Amino acid sequence: MCLAVPGKVVEIFEENGLKMGHVDYAGAISRACLEYVPEIKIGDYTVVHAGFALSILDEEEAAKSFETWRELQAAAAREGVDLFGRPLGDFEDRD
Amino acid sequence: MLKHLDEYRDPALARQLLAEIAAVTTRPWVIMEICGGHTHAIIRHGLDLLLPPQLELVHGPGCPVCVTPVALIDKALALARRPEVIFTSFGDMLRVPGSCESLAQIRAQGGDVRPVYSPLEAVNLAARNPVRQVVFFAVGFETTAPGNAMAVQQAARLGLDNFSLLVSHVLVPPAVGALLASPGNRIQAFLAPGHVCTVEGLQDYEAMAARHRVPMVPAGFEPVDILAAILLLVRQLEAGRARVENEYRRSVRPQGNPAARQAVAQVFQVCDRTWRGLGEIPASGLRLRPEFAAFDAECKFALGEIRAEESPLCISGAILRGERKPPGCPAFGKECTPAHPLGATMVSSEGACAAYMLAKR
Ligand code: SF4
Numbered sequence: 219m220c221l222a223v224p225g226k227v228v229e230i231f232e233e234n235g236l237k238m239g240h241v242d243y244a245g246a247i248s249r250a251c252l253e254y255v256p257e258i259k260i261g262d263y264t265v266v267h268a269g270f271a272l273s274i275l276d277e278e279e280a281a282k283s284f285e286t287w288r289e290l291q292a293a294a295a296r297e298g299v300d301l302f303g304r305p306l307g308d309f310e311d312r313d
Numbered sequence: 314m315l316k317h318l319d320e321y322r323d324p325a326l327a328r329q330l331l332a333e334i335a336a337v338t339t340r341p342w343v344i345m346e347i348c349g350g351h352t353h354a355i356i357r358h359g360l361d362l363l364l365p366p367q368l369e370l371v372h373g374p375g376c377p378v379c380v381t382p383v384a385l386i387d388k389a390l391a392l393a394r395r396p397e398v399i400f401t402s403f404g405d406m407l408r409v410p411g412s413c414e415s416l417a418q419i420r421a422q423g424g425d426v427r428p429v430y431s432p433l434e435a436v437n438l439a440a441r442n443p444v445r446q447v448v449f450f451a452v453g454f455e456t457t458a459p460g461n462a463m464a465v466q467q468a469a470r471l472g473l474d475n476f477s478l479l480v481s482h483v484l485v486p487p488a489v490g491a492l493l494a495s496p497g498n499r500i501q502a503f504l505a506p507g508h509v510c511t512v513e514g515l516q517d518y519e520a521m522a523a524r525h526r527v528p529m530v531p532a533g534f535e536p537v538d539i540l541a542a543i544l545l546l547v548r549q550l551e552a553g554r555a556r557v558e559n560e561y562r563r564s565v566r567p568q569g570n571p572a573a574r575q576a577v578a579q580v581f582q583v584c585d586r587t588w589r590g591l592g593e594i595p596a597s598g599l600r601l602r603p604e605f606a607a608f609d610a611e612c613k614f615a616l617g618e619i620r621a622e623e624s625p626l627c628i629s630g631a632i633l634r635g636e637r638k639p640p641g642c643p644a645f646g647k648e649c650t651p652a653h654p655l656g657a658t659m660v661s662s663e664g665a666c667a668a669y670m671l672a673k674r
Binding site: 226244250263276280284 | 316317318320403430431432433434437453456457459460463467470471508511512534541560562563564565566570572573576
């Protein structure tokens with residue numbers, strides 16, 4: 219019950235007095251209660267647990283994380299070696 | 314490309330993070346991932362096998378299916394056998410063995426046991442079946458409590474007198490405190506549960522990091538998230554620091570989700586709770602507030618004393634405390650398999666034993 223993937227809100231409606239929505243997970247649509255994310259809009263990404271949306275994913279924060287990680291990647295790639303000085307390809311063998 | 318998903322599975326980025334982790338690790342460290350969702354992702358992607366050998370990941374007690382005590386499963390079974398009851402539950406609880414049976418077995422014998430995806434489905438079922446009693450098995454951590462609180466509030470608003478919860482809610486911070494306080498503790502840092510922190514915020518984790526001098530990093534559930542969080546933890550360990558660093562900023566805000574926390578506080582109160590494998594931990598659970606007693610299945614139905622029995626072969630207690638790994642259990646893959654689980658850690662895909670079996674370790 220704790221495995222949650224982010225989905226995109228594609229519809230918002232009311233049911234028995236509660237704010238509800240349809241959330242799209244790469245084509246699979248399911249219902250979620252949106253009462254705990256009152257400011258959510260269509261097109262927002264959300265994390266849903268046991269039928270309840272618990273957060274709206276922050277696009278700006280997500281972009282910032284990637285910037286940090288990409289910098290790390292770029293720094294190593296420029297040198298063409300990993301951080302032990304081995305050619306980058308070596309790690310493929312370990313997967 | 315799936316937004317907020319595929320980019321966190323980028324193999325090139327994962328390799329860079331692994332290289333950086335290897336570069337900063339100079340000594341052995343033991344890191345616990347608390348959440349079953351993290352255990353599942355780590356084993357499924359084999360991340361533990363790619364880390365430098367000095368880093369040991371131990372699997373924590375964060376699978377709600379795994380820590381629900383047998384006595385409570387037996388109570389669920391007793392309710393599910395009653396002819397007037399429609400017993401509803403998240404699907405992953407159905408196959409958990411009680412002392413002698415599971416909910417799935419009761420259903421096979423004609424009991425009205427129905428898996429639901431949301432507790433609101435159980436409320437709707439109660440509204441449509443006024444002559445039946447609908448009981449929902451309210452298990453889980455801080456992530457499922459808000460939904461269960463809303464279900465009770467909604468049943469009250471609709472004036473339903475045939476809806477109740479069998480509550481076995483557990484809280485993460487007291488369990489972490491108990492693990493750290495145990496004399497044999499080896500855990501030096503925590504991958505903190507990203508979705509629990511999404512609800513509860515970071516306050517409790519900051520207090521634990523300071524009090525026990527352990528680094529804590531709330532993380533998302535994709536490989537890049539987990540590796541980035543491990544990198545942050547190792548950097549802290551190597552530098553002798555112990556703070557909360559938030560890897561999962563796109564979902565976890567410092568204050569958590571205020572609306573969800575408020576609903577939980579209105580409906581539930583903190584209580585002592587017994588954890589399967591860990592025993593009783595003070596102030597580690599939630600129960601319904603007295604004003605919601607009408608929605609409490611334990612008050613509504615006389616369930617009597619129930620004596621619970623665990624399989625003598627199962628070592629899931631030691632696994633949940635991070636002392637043993639699943640392959641160390643003599644029954645692993647022999648008497649105990651996902652099709653015939655002896656213990657709860659083999660039932661849910663978030664359980665450590667099932668995660669190892671599914672990854673064919
Ligand atoms: S393999 Fe089965 S019997 Fe052994 S610890 Fe895991 S759940 Fe218990």
